[in-house]
Amino acid sequence: MTPQDDSQTLGQDAKRVKESPAEAAGVHKAIREGGEKELSRTASALFWSAVAAGLSISFSMVTMGLLRAHLPDTEVAFLVECFGYTVGFLVIGLAKQQLFTENTLTAVLPIMTSPNFTNLAKMLRLWVVVLIGNLVGVAVFAYAIQALPILDPKTHEAFVSLGEDVLINTKGEMFAKGIVAGWIIATMVWLMPAADQAKIWVIIIMTYLVALGEFTHIIVGSTEILFLVFDGQASWSEYLFHFMFPVLAGNVIGGTFIFALISHAQIRSDKPPR
Template sequence: MSSKSRTGKKSRKSSIEGQDAATHESFALSREEKRDVEESLPPRVQVLHEIIRQQGKEELERSISALGWSSLAAGLSMGFSMLTRAVLNAHLPEAAGWFLVENLGYTIGFLIVILARQQLFTENTITAVLPLMTVPSLQHFGKLLRLWGVVLLGNLIGVGLFAYGVGHMQVIEEPVRESIIKLGLDVMHNTPWQMFSKGIVAGWLIATMVWLLPAARTSKVMIILLMTYLIGIGGFTHIIVGSTEILFLVFDGRMSSIGYIGEFALPTLAGNLVGGSAIFALISHAQVRSDD
């Protein structure tokens, strides 16, 4: 090959490289545009993990009285999931499709509790567990059990007061009362194994909601609505909302306290813990550790 030919190939190659460089330069971003790109990117999974871990750490350090009052308020607020759904059920036409509209009421209690930053037990199945998974210790485990015990008790007292008040203070009409009874009886058609299995899905969905919220920014309400609506239309069992409906039956004399504890509360509680902590939180934490 002649030197002239080689020189021509080199010049063409240099020209192409120059064109590529010019094209690349034309797509170069300014500092402000790069910042806009970074702000538009979703947060890394490690960021979500750390946000939720920090929230859990703060909750573990709260005093018993602060946790107790907040969880009591959450239990009272969660009662509106039962009440709103029952009101819709009482006034909507009796047709299969209206079931989807009725379950919009199921989301109301969750909206109140989460946006008001009240303590809900099933949220703590992931937030309070991540600090323990990150730094396993007896001290963290003891704080976790303290948090779970106080919040669960406060939530159940709250929903119990709500159910008793609605049933005995003449604040609802008879059609709404019948709707509440129907909701409770529908839940009790499940066997204890079904309570447990459906509780796993409910716990998983609540943990998913908690995981999504830090990245939601302006869409937090939609995330809460979507995740809790899925629990409602799926008939998945939730220890706090379900307790409102079943305790109403207990106070109305249609069910015994033993039946509430053995047939609903214990299997549903176990399912929520497995779905939120043993599955979702563990897998999410393992993902972050694997990346590290």
């Protein structure tokens, strides 16, 4: 997608919002229509877009690790380091790649509007394909960055510490923090149609908040933990049962069963968004 196409899409989203009888209904309609388009895409197109997103989101870990390696160990350094978290999301957002936690909102609104088995099957297909593609992308990136002679010892240590900071959470903390992260990312997606030229700032602000609160994100966190796995400092069992499953459940609940349900409920009794 070219910058001109992206600008045109943003303008169309903003136009739909302005033309809607109620602003919330306009946002709902814009996101729902985008979700319907995603649900109609082929599995192959979704998968490769998701793999690209997995590779792209890994730049969040890389940027944070590089900043951590070169900044002094202070509270201010942590505040600066958190900006590195936004880089991967910026790449994905501007490149229009498929990220699982964004689909927990966009793919859900169509089924909430028209609940039927066909829409449910399409949503589950999209979720599975995108999640697998994202995880393949981050796994490839994490293995490459660990195996290739790229990192100096200080940077390597910084990357290890990123994963260790995530693993110190209990399973309950992984789950609870995942709910908040899912909510924040869903909020970011909800703001996009009306953001217009401020889209970049919406991405930066919302994802910076995720990093600042050290909330758990299934895809970004997978890059950090899989780096530890490939480095021999964490096991696959720790990745799957201590991190992946609790965080995945939290992200889905936060983005789908809380934010999407509430967002849909607020316009349900108004004029239908169609």
